[in-house]
Amino acid sequence: MSKETQNSQQILGLVPARGGSKGIPKKNLFPIMAKPLLQYTFEAAKESGALNNIMISSEDDEILHFAQLHGIDTRYRRPQALATDQASTADVVLDVLAWLEQMGELPDVLVLLQPTSPLRSAEDINRAVQRFIELGVDSMVSVHKMVEHPFKSMHMKDDGSWQYLARPGQKAHRRQDYDGNFFTVNGAFYIVKPSWFKEQKAFVVEGETALFEMSSIAGIDVDELVDVFKVEAYLKMLAK
Incomplete structure (x- = not known):
């Protein structure tokens, strides 16, 4: 992304990472090729050069400490009420936006980067943000072909x-x-303008949200152990 584009827009990367999980205990810190799952997203976000700041939303002390060690903004702490299985990601983002508004730091663009997409690359993030700005849309979601x-x-x-x-x-x-x-949302990232998101309270609205196509492997979502094995197999193949 060009420096001119970066300077004209305040673009925030937000990583939602609660401590609990159903399929894999402590999933966000679960090691994949000896590296915690969260670290893949932190590294891609920082290497992309597309984000002015990267924040984490978590209630978990261990996750917050790990994020701080990697230079991630940990000033916001997620309320326990939004750290349950019942809490929606939309509610989590709305709470972060309310906090940012109180701090006078509401960004022009928010890029939600779920840590369960470890194969989403820095280049994926960079290209998606650039495309979002070029299109002038309010919302964009990553997808791959079904x-x-x-x-x-x-x-x-x-x-x-x-x-x-x-x-x-x-x-x-x-x-x-x-x-x-035919495409399916893969959850690798959602990009929104905060004003639009606060009104819609949703990431995807038919007729308004643009689609950003990724490869199915780049958009793989780590939910269960079998997904970990898939990611490790792919990374081992790349390392050969």
Whole structure:
């Protein structure tokens, strides 16, 4: 990103990282190739050169200390009420924005970087922020192409009955018959203008949010141990 663009916009990177997790205990500090999961996001964010500041939102002392050691802004501490499984990421961001407004530090652009996307690169962040500014949109979300076509997706009820989630307009059973432009949100990052986000209270609004396509591997989301194995296998392959 050009220095001119950086100087004209205050762009904040926000890393949401609570202490608890369901699938993997202490997931945000879980080691992947001997490096805590959080560290991948910290390094990519700092190396991108696209962010004026990088903050963390956490209630956990160990996570906050780890972030501070890596030069991340830890002045904000997440309330315990927003550190539960029931708390939404949107509510977490709204609380951070309220704190920033009180501090007189509300940014022009907020880039939410979830630590569960360790393969999201500095270049991914840089290109996405640049694209966001070029488009002049209020919201952008990272996506990758769906591996399974949505017309094959089903919902099964407790009684064993099921129904298609999406019904095709015409029968298309072969992969080559499908329109390949189906994408899924991968959670690697969300980019918003705070004023828009405070009004919408959502990251993605149909007709308003721009999509930023990434490769499926770059957007992999670490939720369970099997995801850790996938990331480690990919990193080992790159190291050869």
